[in-house]
Amino acid sequence: MKEIVELSDKTITLDRNEFLKVKGSIDTNIYYVESGSLRIFVLDDYEEQTIRFGYKENLIVALDSFLTGKPSNLFIQAIKKTIIKVVTKQQIQKFLETENNRNLWMRILEDLVLQQMEREIDILTNSPKERYKRVLKRSPQLFQEIPNKHIANYLRMSAETLSRLKKS
Numbered sequence: 001m002k003e004i005v006e007l008s009d010k011t012i013t014l015d016r017n018e019f020l021k022v023k024g025s026i027d028t029n030i031y032y033v034e035s036g037s038l039r040i041f042v043l044d045d046y047e048e049q050t051i052r053f054g055y056k057e058n059l060i061v062a063l064d065s066f067l068t069g070k071p072s073n074l075f076i077q078a079i080k081k082t083i084i085k086v087v088t089k090q091q092i093q094k095f096l097e098t099e100n101n102r103n104l105w106m107r108i109l110e111d112l113v114l115q116q117m118e119r120e121i122d123i124l125t126n127s128p129k130e131r132y133k134r135v136l137k138r139s140p141q142l143f144q145e146i147p148n149k150h151i152a153n154y155l156r157m158s159a160e161t162l163s164r165l166k167k168s
Contacts, residue, residue: 001059003104005032007095008085014038014078021062021076028069028089030061036082037145041075041153048075050154051119055145060084063112079150128157132165 014020014036021027023043031038033054040052040060051074054060065072066089095101118138122131132155135142142151143166152162 001032001108003101004030004059004087004092004095004108005085007091008032008087010086012084012086014082014084016078016080018078019075020078020084021065021072021074023073023075024071025065026069026071027062027065027076030059030066030087030089030092032085032087033058033060034083034085036084037079038076038082038084039079039146039150039154041077042073043075048153050150053079053142053146053150053154055141059108059112061112079146123156128155128161129165129168131155131157132162 011034012020012031020031020038031054033056035056037053037055038060039050040054040062041048041050043049052060060076062072062074062076064070064074092105096105118134122134125131125134135151135155148162148166149159152159155162157165
C-alpha cells in the first residue's frame with residue numbers, strides 16, 4: 001500500500017462533518033487516511049445507512065465511481081477532522097505500467113472485495129451479538145476510531161443495543 005500512497009502529490013484536510021463526496025458526483029480518486037476518520041454511506045428514504053469506514057492508514061474510495069467513471073450514490077463524510085492524501089486514477093494507471101505494480105494492485109483490489117464480502121455476511125447474520133463479535137474480531141481499531149452511533153448504524157442496530165453488547 002505504501003507504493004500507492006507515495007504516488008500522491010496532494011493532501012486535503014476535511015473538517016468534522018465535511019463531505020469529500022456527495023451522491024450523484026463522479027470521484028475517481030483513491031484516498032489514504034493519514035489521520036482522522038470518514039464514513040461512506042447511502043441515503044435510503046431519508047435514512048443514512050453506513051456501509052464502510054476509513055481511519056488512519058486505510059484506503060477509502062467510492063469504488064463504483066472509481067471503476068466506472070460514472071456518478072455514484074455514495075456519500076463520503078469526515079467524522080472528525082481528517083487529513084487524506086489523494087491518488088488520482090491517472091496516477092494509478094501510470095503506476096500499473098509495470099507487472100510488479102499490477103500484482104500489488106490486484107492484491108489491494110482482492111482485499112477490498114473480501115472486505116465487502118465480509119460486510120455482506122455481517123449484514124446477513126441475524127444476531128446483533130454475532131454482528132458485533134465479527135466486526136470486533138476483524139477490526140478492533142474501529143471501536144477506538146469511530147463514535148458508537150456510527151458503528152451502531154453500520155451494524156444495523158440501535159446505539160443502546162451496541163452499548164449493551166459492549167458491556168456484556
